[in-house]
Amino acid sequence: MIYKVAVQDARYPLDKSAGSDAIHRDPVYSYAVTQLLDEGGWTGTGLAFTLGAGNDLVCQAANYYAQRLIGHDIEAVMADFGNLFRAWSNDPQFRWLGPHKGVVHLALASVTNACYDLWAKKRGVPLWKLLLDLSPEALVQTLDFSYLEDEMTAEDALALLTSQQNDRRSREGILQSGYPGYDTSVGWFNYSDEQVRSNCQQALDAGFSAIKLKVGSEDAERDIRRAYLLREVAGPEVKIMLDANQQWNLPKAKAVCKKLAAMNPFWIEEPTHPDDIQAHQTLAQEIAPVKLALGEHVPNKVLFKNYLQTQSAAFIQVDAVRVGGVSEFLTISLLSKKFGIPVVPHVGDMGQLHQHLVLFNHIAMGHKALFLEHIPHLKKHFVHPVRINHGVYETPQEPGSSCDLLGV
Known part of the structure; x- marks a missing residue:
């Protein structure tokens, strides 16, 4: 069970013009880091990436989401993560600030990624193996297809994954x-x-x-x-x-x-x-x-x-x-x-x-x-x-x- 969360602002200045592009001339590679602490001794770590200024805002928003996980077991969370993701991304307070973009969506990325990391650690496997070991049905349960239904539904995704199983x-x-x-x-x-x-x-x-x-x-x-x-x-x-x-x-x-x-x-x-x-x-x-x-x-x-x-x-x-x-x-x-x-x-x-x-x-x-x-x-x-x-x-x-x- 998740008993504590921590969100940290980690910034790493670069040297010698590394990371520069036509828009971002002086980047500071930065992470909004979400940590989910489980009673079993595992810590799930999730990242969202920014270039410095505003990283603290992403951290504040990530803490808003992460606090809701306290008292929950990660297996139960991930068993129906698609619906949880939909609810979080449409949060009545935060949706006005997006929707589905900007600071609040980066924050959601940090917390979501921490959930997947904790899930894999608790099962004792790399994330790639955890995902590959899931049945197509279980994988689809972690996804949200809202606003995609004109092109792809959960049933379509399940059929696609199933079609790839044989080879x-x-x-x-x-x-x-x-x-x-x-x-x-x-x-x-x-x-x-x-x-x-x-x-x-x-x-x-x-x-x-x-x-x-x-x-x-x-x-x-x-x-x-x-x-x-x-x-x-x-x-x-x-x-x-x-x-x-x-x-x-x-x-x-x-x-x-x-x-x-x-x-x-x-x-x-x-x-x-x-x-x-x-x-x-x-x-x-x-x-x-x-x-x-x-x-x-x-x-x-x-x-x-x-x-x-x-x-x-x-x-x-x-x-x-x-x-x-x-x-x-x-x-x-x-x-x-x-x-x-x-x-x-x-x-x-x-x-x-x-x-x-x-x-x-x-x-x-x-x-x-x-x-x-x-x-x-x-x-x-x-x-x-x-x-x-x-x-x-x-x-x-x-x-x-x-x-x-x-x-x-």
Whole structure:
């Protein structure tokens, strides 16, 4: 039984321009950390990710949700978590502040993720194994399909999961081989051309075959020069993703993306405002076959549904520490599978939690094991940091979701 909760504001300043992009020039990687203390001696840890200012507001909201879990057994909580998630996300006091977005939804992510972590620890297994061991019926009970019923109901999700059961075993080899990663830290926005060139070579030497460059400069020629520089160093076979972090308006996005097309980007990420679905649909049509990736700042399943319906995104980058946690992440993954669109998460938690979720997506849903973003800057702060070997995530074996922080 949960007898106590604690919510902490953990902030980690970065050095040497790491983490910088076209919008966020001086980030402070921060977590709203929810801890659920169980009488059996377990502590469930859940994270929501921010870039500093306002992290305290997320913590206040997380405490509001977490207090309601005191006196409850985690097994009972998770047996019907979908209905609990729906009730929390529609809280009569907090819904006005969203709905389903912003500070209150980030807070819900932190508490939701703590529930899944405690559940896995109490069962003594890594989160990926807990999820894989659940029956399709039990998994669906942890999800909320409200506002998705025009595209996916709980019955639809159950049918999809059940349809993947027969050939699951053929995909379980990834637990031994590991999940491929890609390196985002090659091309942070504030890095010089020389540093981008050097970082690219280091990433290739470390075994990565996919890398990312931050674009979105006021002077588009800087972006174009750096993109072609990176292609020159990496060679024609390496996948290069370009991330504008919402900096362009639609006319500029059209112009710059067309100039970038010849260097063969694997995708162009967040080209304009994340709420402007129509602009993304227009851009996707005009720059094809260049593809768009979206999701880092898409806060909920309803907007992801709209992006999928309008064929605006070729890759879905849902982030379990941005949407309402593991539950909503899995819901969006199921919806994406229905539309045949791969899920390639943004890793606001530095890959800790998502290394579990992509394994489940691949094995249980049949999502392609494309790759998972890797950002190393906070690894030293985790009790069980992600392990990367020759560009591949090693499968975590410790109980829980790998989110425990040192000193927190």
